[in-house]
Amino acid sequence: MATPLRFRRSDERWTGGRVRSDLYAALDANIGATMDTPWYRQPEGYDARRFDMDNGDVALFVWDDNRGYWMGNTETPRALWDTEKYTFTEVADPIAEWAERELLAHLHEEAPWLEAYPHISTFFLPVLLSKDGRHTTREFFYEHAAGFPHSSREAGLSYYEEFLATDPFDDRYVMAAKLGTAKQLDLTRMSAAMSEFTVAKLLLDAGYDVTPEIDVTTGHAIDFRADRDGTGHLVEVTRPLAPSDRSAGSAVKSIRETVQTKTSGQLQRHGGGVTLFVDCSSFDDGEWQALRADRPDVGHRPAVVFRVCPGEETAAYPIGSVPIDLPSSVTDA
Template sequence: MARPLRFRRSPERWTASRVHDQLFTDLDDNLGATAVDPTFRPAGEWETRRFEMDNDDVALFIWDDDAAYWMGNTETPSALWRTDKYDWGEVPYQVARWAQRELLADLHEESPWLEPYPHVSWFFLPVFMSKDGRHTTREFFRDHAAGFPDAGRDEGLGFYEEFLSTGVLDEYRDEMSGKLGTSPQFDLVRMSSAMAEFTAAKLLTDAGYQVTPEIEVTTGHSLDFRAAKGNHQPLVEVTRPLPPTQRAADTAVAAVRETAETKTSGQLSEHGGGAVLFVDCSSFHDDQWRAVRGEQPEVRHRPAVVYRVRPNGHAEGYTKGAVPLDLDGAIEWV
């Protein structure tokens, strides 16, 4: 399975004739390719090429006298096999900006319903345009409201657009967008679980915390977030139960208990305590959440926050144990 889009950097000298002979010819022989003028021009003294394959793959190449950069959701020509890979923030700004403009234009032409959501489009561009995940990730947002049940596409997209527009996760874009995955097989459960981390980050941000994802702990694991407010920096781990119609548990209450038990008997148990468990029930329908809200089941870990968020931004939930976070401004307690 291919990863989210990244750049390959070649430190060698490139010319237009070499690009044709070693890149275009390779692509054309294997896939059928057309070399076209890019839609945009980068700032600076860069040469650029765009390759469009017969199977709808696309590749970009940009070079100057010092280095060259390749990006594509297609096979890599053999001349670039030994090159190193770089994330978007690790290449010159002009290179990243040019590639971004080219691919965003492609994305919005192919999926015009994403154009009103520029921050969602930009943040998830590495997966929306990836080799293996470009269809499934767009389907998740288009047809499943980014994991919200009983909601329309615009409601789900609007929720994450509002949050991502704050920029609090921009620094972690490569890491966080990749959580959505680049699998050619559609997996609603896995992608909904990935979005639970974005929902948790929004709740923490709304409550005034600065979030840092993927915090390594002494057990060799990583927990989802550090939530910092002054010198107070608790760790947070997020889990998202499947609604009972999608799992063996036949009730919403059982689903919450079983999912939380899996998390607490594994990663949190090895961590040795101290982290706050966030149990995100946002995949539950209204009646399922009402059952959980009414019974408020234990989740075998303390401290814990069990909550459900709706795409209009309203969140309600309950706590177990002494939660070292002030979430009063973000969650309505029930």
Template sequence: MARPLRFRYAPGRWTEDRVVGQIYRDLDRNLGATRRRPWFKQPDRYAGERFEMDNGDIALFIWNDEEAYWLGNTETPEALWRTEKYNFSDVPDDVSRWATRELTAQLHDESPWLEPYPALSWFFLPVFLSKDGRETTRAFFDEHAAGFPDATREEALEFYESFLRTRVLDEWREVMAGKLGTSEYLDLTRMTATMGEFNVGHLLVEAGYEIEPEIDVSTGHAIDYRAERPDGEAALVEVTRPTPTGQRRAGTPVAAVRDTAATKSEGQLEEHGGGVVLFVDCSSFPDDEWQSILAERPEVHHRPAVVFRLRPSGRIEGYTKGSVPIDIQLS
């Protein structure tokens, strides 16, 4: 499985002859390639090319007498195999902005339904245009409403657009977007679980907390969030998301919640030894299954815990177990 899009940095003197000989001819020989002018003006200190492959792959390349940057969802030319890779945030700002404009235009040309959602388009751009995941990641939002049952694509997109527009996760974009995966096979379980982390991020921000994801702890694990109140009080938060009974062997919705929570609490959280709030995101369950969970309010093998269901409208229902040190309003 390929990684999310990253730049390759190639120091050294590049000329048009070298670009043609070592980049274009390699691509054309292996895939069939056409040289194009970039759609947008590249940074002034660079010359630029856009390569379009016969199979729909694209690549961007800018260079000068001292260095070059490559970004593409296609085979890497041999001349660039041993080059270092960098995230969008780790290259010069003007290079990153230019490449983002190019790729965003490509994304919206191919999937115009994403154009009304610029924050979401930007945040997930490294996976929406990744080598292996560009079809599956878009299909997840387009055809599966990002994991919300009984919701339209537009409702799901507007919800995540509203959250990502706050920019609270911008610093961790590469990591958080990458969790969606870049596989050519649609893995609804993994993708939906990933969006559970965004759902909990939304809940924490709405409750007035500052959040920081991927907190390394002494057990060698990474806890999903550190949530801090304005007064400085903080708590660690771990997220799990059960799948509905129609997608698993558990016979009832209550069993599904118990089994999924047990896996998390008897593994990672048990090793940590306490001090973590477990959020059990039941947003994948349709109305009837969620109502049975809400009626029984099952234990989840861990305290403190928050069991909740979120709808794209922002409505939150749920219950807590134990003394939860986070002020979340549940209906």
């Protein structure tokens, strides 16, 4: 499976002639390609070419007297096989900004509906234009409202658009990559990935600084550390399937079985100190109301059981002594 978009950096010398012979000729021979100047002016001091493949793939190459940078969702020409990979934040700003502008224009030409969501487009660009995952990630946003099964596309995407407009993460690559680049749509996994964005929004709205992917001594990573006033708390996120989509048959069994999977694995090995957020956003109104009425334990403490439905109230109930505050907009379930 291909990974989200990254640059390949070549520290060899490049000329226009070598670009034509080593990059364009190889692409054209293998899959059919055209080479042209880019849509937007390349960074000062650099030359650049754009490659459009017959199968719809796209690639960029920019170079100066010292090195060249390649980025694309197509096969990598042999001349670049041994090069190192870098994210947008790991290359010079002028190169990253030019490539992002070029690729965003390409994305919006292929999926014009994404123009209404510029922050989603930019944040998830590495997966929305990835080699293997560009069709499934767009389908996830367009057909499945970014994981909100009981909301409209506009409501679901606007929820995350407004959140991402706050520039919540220092490096988008780690979080964007959670959505994945698989050729087959995995609605359960992708919805669970977006639950981490939902929890990050709740934490930030409550005044916490959020750092994703915290390595711990057991050799795995916890989803977040939430810091405020010099105190940090570890946070893990899980998302049960709706009872109608699993054999559990009831809302209570659904969340307990899901949490048991989490607690019998990495949380058990960690040995405590992690607040578990249980996202029930896949539950319909009746299933959620059953939970609100019973407020069942889930097998882990402390925990927060919550449901988000954009445009409606966000409700939650705590289990145990939860050390993390929720934003005032969240209703007590």
